[in-house]
Amino acid sequence: MAGSFLQTSRLLLQSCSGTPSFHVCKLHMTSSMAAKEHYKVLVVGGGSGGISMSARMKRKVGAGNVAVIEPSEKHYYQPLWTLVGAGAKSISSSERSTSSVIPSGVKWIRSRVQEFNPDKNCVRTDKGSEISYEYLIVALGLQLHYEKIKGLPEGFKYPKIGSNYSVQTVDKTWNALKNFKEGNAIFTFPNTPVKCAGAPQKIMYLSDAYLRKTGKRAKANIIYNTSLPVLFGIKKYADSLWKIVKSRDLNVNFRHNLIEVRPDKQEAVFEKLDNPGETVVFEYEMLHVTPPMGPPDVLKRSSLADEAGWLDVDKDILQHKKYPNVFGIGDCTNLPTAKTAAAVAAQSAVLDRTISNVMKNKQPDKKYDGYTSCPLVTSYNTVILAEFDYTGQPLETFPIDQSKERMIMYYMKASLMPQIYWHGLLKGFWGGPGPYRKIMHLGLK
Template structure:
């Protein structure tokens, strides 16, 4: 491998990924130790606030407000290496890039996110963005979700959820609630058959939130199909094929016609992670879930969607993980004991109607971890204000700038 050419090819810290986790942890580290030489490896020139795409699909947010230039969010003291990582040599402290360069590090932070595997659903890629097939998981498609919602007067609307792990486990059903709420307000819901197909066995993984969500399922007369996994889309004929698993594990393929199909794609770790020495059996970057340190390489930490910690994969989880990684990485660097542990915090603001949100905040073992002194299972306008107004502002002006608001972590003591 050729040495990096523009700068000395050795950094104190190399960060893989310029998403929420990568930018946030870099900014937090530089606030603590401004002299650190940190490189961010990120090929994309745009940075997205993905949590708002659900709102875009529901007609409640401007898609243009969710994108900024990567150059404008990279912390000024960090070095942006605009290239793709393709592999690691952890025994040599090297990260290999697609352009043939290698970057040397003393410590490594792995947070490239997970990949949307559209190709795992037969026929999907050819029909996305047309024939009534959409997804709020893509910047270009969230506005199409709203277009379809506004223009559907009757017929069948299918919403899907693949097997875990996925980004924001509530997002697949949030799309259903916002569309259904619009149809209810337009008095067209009686002519639209709404169905939610999830590959899982439950509506939501934290039991406390299922009863209030079921109230909305009833309100919108939505049909729930569990253990129902989307495997094929025929966009021209508007037919979606699902593999349905029964209680004995037998699988039957069923075709369902649709007029609108909102797809959430299967999601996997990038190949350069899953095929690397850093991965666990599932392909994610292996970590101790409490310290976010790699169990075999003590100078490597991981956070965000690609790390193996069994928490909800949300930007809110990143916000808490940033502090854990920043503190513990510096403790490792300076031969101090770790002082912070991660409690598994994640948050999923469930947009159950336009103007109301159930703010689901929880940690390991489905323990409820509410930030505010309100009943978290009750839909509220305050939580909608947080989701639609405050959280985006906090993201751009707080989290990406190393301001650690609402990030209290658990002490080891």
């Protein structure tokens, strides 16, 4: 692997000329022979994974040798949107300018990647620029597909419907909740992978709490329609959630997938996945939509993707299976674990070590265990903190039973975690709670 990479690097150097920060390349060139930028480390995506890794790479190779391609002017701490949709936080509290989170001295390329060309160590942007790299980190996140539900996204123009997964629609969730009168409050989970798989039901628990607080719960029929066959994938936490569902009189329908919204009639149409061709229509007074999700189009059509379109990386070391100078992090990868910011944090520490070794022509020696975390918000002051690994086994940080609802976990979710995100993860200093877990468990775990 190291030999293959060295050969690739030599080919790149032979086909480029200029200073280390700017090269004129002959790779994938048009007849115009346009100039092309070159960076030692190129990061594609300015979300949590991309910013974290750009900060780590800056310390490793110097700011002038690192660039981030990201078109958005704003960066959001999206885990907070569960609380925004329930009226507990403002959208502005989750927002920073992208310029403020890009590490100082690192080049911010305000574009979208239009094409990957890993055989020639180049990418092309939507502005026509071609950028070459020695090492590539792909951190593109995933793509929301509201348009795969008939009647959306145009249906969001109507009241009573919202979604915590988009900055344009999260406030609509809160508007639908606070204006609720009586009838069905429906919460959905799509038939695709999603980021933060607990979020679709977190807003259900918060809505239940809000309706109880405002005296409207007796007039509400709360329904969770999920495409999954289980309430939550990890049994320990699912058992606790079932107790909450039963004690609060919440209705759960498995294998129900939202396929159409009729906002003018306040109707939602679901297909029954275990009975192909059969559908059922629900009227709603409030509808929270979790959209289908998938890999970014630019990734799907590239040679970097697996058959399903996700970035094809080794699940232990986060290095691409075909291209040894390409690495991945976060939601865009095919790692078999939940897609969360907590997973990104743990991955960033492993990926930092992997790239360090590859740069030194050494074999990667640190493995990602699949750690991820999902703070399951069950009210305005309680959280079940789910933590688990690739095997689906709990991997808990604290020496207590985290499957129980706890107030302290809520304040950690609402107040402490955002600070860790902005000042730890994005600065490249927080690699997850792994090092602290052994201390918490007195070295026994």
